[in-house]
Amino acid sequence: DVKVTQSSRYLVKRTGEKVFLECVQDMDHENMFWYRQDPGLGLRLIYFSYDVKMKEKGDIPEGYSVSREKKERFSLILESASTNQTSMYLCASSLLLGANHNEQFFGPGTRLTVL
Amino acid sequence: GENVEQHPSTLSVQEGDSAVIKCTYSDSASNYFPWYKQELGKRPQLIIDIRSNVGEKKDQRIAVTLNKTAKHFSLHITETQPEDSAVYFCAASRDYGQNFVFGPGTRLSVLP
Numbered sequence A: 001d002v003k004v005t006q007s008s009r010y011l012v013k014r015t016g017e018k019v020f021l022e023c024v025q026d027m028d029h030e031n032m033f034w035y036r037q038d039p040g041l042g043l044r045l046i047y048f049s050y051d052v053k054m055k056e057k058g059d060i061p062e063g064y065s066v067s068r069e070k071k072e073r074f075s076l077i078l079e080s081a082s083t084n085q086t087s088m089y090l091c092a093s094s095l096l097l098g099a100n101h102n103e104q105f106f107g108p109g110t111r112l113t114v115l
Numbered sequence B: 001g002e003n004v005e006q007h008p009s010t011l012s013v014q015e016g017d018s019a020v021i022k023c024t025y026s027d028s029a030s031n032y033f034p035w036y037k038q039e040l041g042k043r044p045q046l047i048i049d050i051r052s053n054v055g056e057k058k059d060q061r062i063a064v065t066l067n068k069t070a071k072h073f074s075l076h077i078t079e080t081q082p083e084d085s086a087v088y089f090c091a092a093s094r095d096y097g098q099n100f101v102f103g104p105g106t107r108l109s110v111l112p
Helices: none
Strands: A003-006 A009-015 A019-025 A029-036 A041-048 A065-070 A073-078 A087-094 A110-114 B004-007 B010-015 B019-025 B032-038 B045-051 B056-059 B060-065 B072-077 B086-092 B104-112
Touching: A003 A087, A003 B060, A009 A019, A019 A029, A019 A087, A029 A073, A029 B010, A041 A065, A041 A073, A073 A087, B004 B086, B010 B019, B019 B086, B032 B060, B045 B056, B045 B060, B072 B086
Parallel strands: A009 A110, B010 B104
Antiparallel strands: A003 A019, A019 A073, A029 A041, A029 A087, A065 A073, A087 A110, B004 B019, B019 B072, B032 B045, B032 B086, B056 B060, B060 B072, B086 B104
């Protein structure tokens, strides 16, 4: 069974704190993604990674960084959390380009509130 | 870059009726178009997808049509049921699914 897990379902942090969101997949997927989901805006890509130690900026990378030290784990880092980063964060993974089926498998999401 | 628009933002239908959600995209190089369904409090899941070399694809009560010339694609759900109530997201990709741009979503409510 396909599994993408995220470290927390709910998180409350204060402005200026450093925040780590962890994502783990057990499908040996090469690609991993971080999105934020806001009402009326859909899923917006923050960062993605095609391989270990590699990362690419998505559409809204400002204020975020990522780390991929192992194939199964992709971390999203908020260096100094701000209130406008209050959102639902979704991680996803998929097979490498060229696979016949490029479905993205999503984690359950982390609802982050920054006070 | 790619821009995906989706309409309507909300849709209410009577149980048993059909529902249609439309998306337009801007990048003519896009070649893969998935649809994801997100039930309340749950993660998005793929329900159907279509590649640019196909004009239509059907899977039981759901179908997707693609018009490459006009750069739009649509999701059709027939004989709607209450369990179809969810938010539906379309997406477009120019590299067969390596990286998606999602539409803003459509909240579908199927009324009993």
